[in-house]
Amino acid sequence: MLTCECECQCLQLVHALSSHVSFPGNTTYVAAEQSYWSLQEARLSPACIVTPESAADVAKAVATIVGAGNCDFAIRGQSHAPAAGFANIEAGVTIDMRKLGSISVNLDSSVAHVGAGASWLDVYTYLDTLNVSVAGGRNGAVGVGGLLLGGGISYFAPRVGWACDNVVNFEIMLASGHLVNANATSKPDLFRALKGGANNFGVVTRFDIATFAQGEILAGKMSSPFSERQAVFKAFAHLADARHYDPYASLVLGLTWTPATGWATVTSTAAYTKPVLNPPTYNEFLSVPNTTSTLGITKLSTYANETATPPLEWVFYTGTYGVSADLLSSITDTFNETMSTTNIPGLVLWTFAFEPLPTIITQYFLQKGGNSLGTTPADGNSVVLLITALWNSTASDALVEQTAGKMVKDANAIAQKMGLLKRFQYINYADPSQDPIASYGEQNVQYLLAASQKYDPKGVFQRKVPGGFKLPARQHYGLV
Ligand SMILES: Cc1cc2nc3c(=O)[nH]c(=O)nc-3n(C[C@H](O)[C@H](O)[C@H](O)COP(=O)(O)OP(=O)(O)OC[C@H]3O[C@@H](n4cnc5c(N)ncnc54)[C@H](O)[C@@H]3O)c2cc1C
Known part of the structure; x- marks a missing residue:
């Protein structure tokens, strides 16, 4: 029917x-x-x-x-x-x-007007010519819409917070058919709700994003043998938990595993958002024995133009933890045990990415109109884990899903024991079986529900847009 x-x-x-x-x-x-x-x-x-x-x-x-x-x-x-x-x-x-992807800037280039269907590569390519940039996705193929409505971890995060913190205005089509602007002075409750609220409020047609002056950056990969992982974990913990986090430094620590080859090198993908050749921040990584480096000065639009992967089966799962080299080590050990005892038919590539979420990023939670993510400096310096699996056979879907879910549970249990488990689940890295909106905390959930009731009283974006993470049922909160 x-x-x-x-x-x-x-x-x-x-x-x-x-x-x-x-x-x-x-x-x-x-x-x-x-x-x-x-x-x-x-x-x-x-x-x-x-x-x-x-x-x-x-x-x-x-x-x-x-x-x-x-x-x-x-x-x-x-x-x-x-x-x-x-x-x-x-x-x-x-x-x-995707055809709503036009990009322009205001007169003094302080705000970029970005069509909601654009990719980050479109944005960086346009802005690089003006020597300004915005906080957005690291891989240029990623969309502006999904990333900004879920938060957005960018190379610039330690300088400007979550990518969504830098949206100064959302142009959004509400269920009522009204095209409205949500910003710090007009519909400020919707403005805040959209920063983390995903597709629960309407169809965003344009994002206006604050720019900053930006020239070239230092970027590349530092790869160390897996046998040196403990030293890399220590370097990562020192960077992520630094008393004075270097605001220009960003880093993703990545480990990959396949049944055929086991663990590959430990790769630290770094971007220093200044054209500085040897920032001391990365010295500890570079001093790990047998480490190779591709770090070099480049443009963001060049670096973000990554080779696309062919369409495959993919799963994402996430967790958030306090910073500890011992925790990373124990988590890696438990993943190793699970993968080596689970026989998944076909080709499977597992990737485990650890990304710093220091308080220098979360400090903006009330500034710039606030966001609804529930990440605050009270959580302390943290690490976001993204588990990714890619594989080539639908027959393995259920087993991969189940295995990834077990890994997150195991990682959470270890973190819990060490007193390092955080509530937050990053919505853009979460599996449908997780509940990232609940992880924003009760107050934020109630705030989101109130905004939904006000701007989408019939709950159209809850009922008729079933995909993505939905707000909890209003009745459970005494709302209709
Ligand atoms: C290769 C890769 C690299 C990544 N890199 C990063 C990164 O550097 N930082 C980071 O934070 N995340 C990153 N992510 C995660 C990424 O942020 C999410 O996957 C995000 O949802 C992608 O947005 P999209 O618009 O491309 O996706 P889509 O799948 O098109 O959309 C995602 C969700 O957003 C909703 N949505 C999209 N546009 C709109 C709109 N205009 N109005 C209302 N709802 C909308 C959709 O309905 C959907 O539910 C990466 C993901 C991949 C696969």
């Missing part, structure tokens, strides 16, 4: 938006389906795909879908959320925002 209603609504969408609607078999539809980052998303077949080119087109699409009928819809940016249904929908309507 859903399919028929959606097919009818797709015809209404053609009436409202003519050629901006594509159907199974159309070139646009097929290309869109093939361009999802994960196969789990690409396998879903919407009844039609709407490709708006302006906020007015988004208004027509939302009005048509919300106005009548029973059709559910999905909002798609650059599709880098791997889980099925987050930005695509079986037999519903997918609103593909």
Whole structure:
């Protein structure tokens, strides 16, 4: 029944938006389906795909879908959320925002106006020519929309906080069909809610983001043999837990494992957001025996232009912990045990990324209009873990999911024992079985619910946009 209603609504969408609607078999539809980052998303077949080119087109699409009928819809940016249904929908309507990707700046280049469907590479390529930048994704293929609505860890985070902290205005299409601006002075509650609130409030059509002066950066990888991991973990803990965190320093510590090769090198991907060749911050990493380095001066738009991976099965899982080299070591040991005792058919590549979340980043939680993430300096310097698995056989889906889930549980248990378990689960790294919105804490959840009730009283973005992490049911909080 859903399919028929959606097919009818797709015809209404053609009436409202003519050629901006594509159907199974159309070139646009097929290309869109093939361009999802994960196969789990690409396998879903919407009844039609709407490709708006302006906020007015988004208004027509939302009005048509919300106005009548029973059709559910999905909002798609650059599709880098791997889980099925987050930005695509079986037999519903997918609103593909990628053509709303125009970028411009205001007169003094202090604010970038970014169409919600742009990629970060589009943004950096444009801004690099003006010698300014914004806080955004490290991989340029990632979308502006999903990253900013979930927080956003950027190379610039220690200088300016979560990427979302730097949005000065959201232009958003509400379920009512009204296109509104949410900023520090107009709809400030919605402004704060959107910084972490994901797709729960409307379709964002444009982000206005504060820029800062920026020239070239130092970036590259420092790779050490796995046998030297303890020294790398110590270097990581010293950087992440420094009394005076170097605001120009960012780093992701990555470990990879495959059944065939076991552990690969321990790779520290570093970006120092000044064109300084040898910042002392990375000395300890470079002094680990047999470490090789590709660190060099480059432009952000060059560095962010990473080689794309072919579409594969992907899973993300996350946890957050206090900083400790011993904890990283114990977590690695437990992962090792799980992987070497679990036989997953086909090719599987596991990646474990540890990313510093020092208080220098979380200090903005009340500034710049506040965010809803619930990360504050009271949590102390922390580390975000992202577990990623990529594999090539759907037959292994359940087992990979289960194994990744076990690993996070094990990591959490170890951290708990050491008194280092944090509540926060980063929404952009979380698996659907996790509950990142609850991890923002009760006060933030209530704040988000109040904003949802005010700006989407009928709960359209809770009910009709099923994909992504949803707010808890209002009834549980005494709301209707
Ligand atoms: C290779 C890779 C690198 C990454 N690097 C980073 C990184 O450096 N830092 C970091 O913090 N995260 C990073 N991530 C995680 C990333 O932030 C999330 O995957 C994010 O959701 C991707 O956004 P997207 O728009 O590309 O994804 P999509 O899958 O298109 O969208 C993700 C979610 O956002 C919603 N959404 C998107 N656009 C809108 C809109 N305009 N209005 C309302 N809702 C919208 C969608 O409905 C969906 O639920 C990375 C992910 C990958 C795969």
